[in-house]
Amino acid sequence: MEQRWAEAEKCVNSGAYLASIIIMGSLLEGLLFSVLMRMPKEANLSKVAPKDSQTGKVKKFQDWSLNDMIEVAHTEGWIDLDVKKFSHSLRMFRNLVHPYEQMVLKANPDQDTCNICWLVVQAAVNDLAKVLQVKGSGH
Numbered sequence: 235m236e237q238r239w240a241e242a243e244k245c246v247n248s249g250a251y252l253a254s255i256i257i258m259g260s261l262l263e264g265l266l267f268s269v270l271m272r273m274p275k276e277a278n279l280s281k282v283a284p285k286d287s288q289t290g291k292v293k294k295f296q297d298w299s300l301n302d303m304i305e306v307a308h309t310e311g312w313i314d315l316d317v318k319k320f321s322h323s324l325r326m327f328r329n330l331v332h333p334y335e336q337m338v339l340k341a342n343p344d345q346d347t348c349n350i351c352w353l354v355v356q357a358a359v360n361d362l363a364k365v366l367q368v369k370g371s372g373h
Contacts, residue, residue: 235261235264235265235268238257238260238261238264239261241257242254242257242258242261242352242355245257246345246348246352249345251343251344251345251347251348252330252336252342252343254343254348254351255324255327255328255330255343255347255348255351256328256330256331258324258328258348258351258352258354258355259300259324259325259327259328259329259351260328261355262300262321262324262325262328262354262355262358263300263303265355265358265359265362266300266303266304266307266358266362267295267298267303269307269312269362269365269366270295270298270303270306271295272366272369273310273312273365273369274295276310277295277306277310278292280306280309280310281309282302282305282306282309283302283306284297284298284299284302300325300328301322301325304318304321304322304325305318307362311365312361312362312365313358313361313362314357314361316357317354317357317358317361320350320353320354320357321354321358323350323354324351324354324355327341327343327347327351330343
């Protein structure tokens with residue numbers, strides 16, 4: 235995650251705004267994934283955990299979408315409502331990795347977009363750090 239953080243900073247500083255947002259979305263996904271791995275029972279028992287349509291069983295974490303991770307993180311109280319809502323916006327901008335998506339949305343991220351996305355990642359880190367501190371202290 236540290237490498238992705240540094241890479242996102244390099245992209246922002248060089249004016250590669252689309253690339254930086256894609257990396258930030260990946261960073262958010264990695265952060266949420268790491269919490270899933272540390273709290274698998276809570277994640278799998280969440281009422282919004284994604285299920286396989288064939289078996290009805292909760293999907294393996296590697297098959298969860300970023301949307302799934304955001305929804306479970308909020309439902310389980312790992313991220314606040316503001317982080318949930320803005321994380322979905324970051325997810326939408328991260329999806330500009332698909333050229334067709336960018337063309338349809340006519341979206342061209344700029345420095346302001348990057349600044350907003352950084353705040354989302356930082357807010358997610360702050361919320362998730364609180365959860366992991368509590369879990370680490372045995373509460």
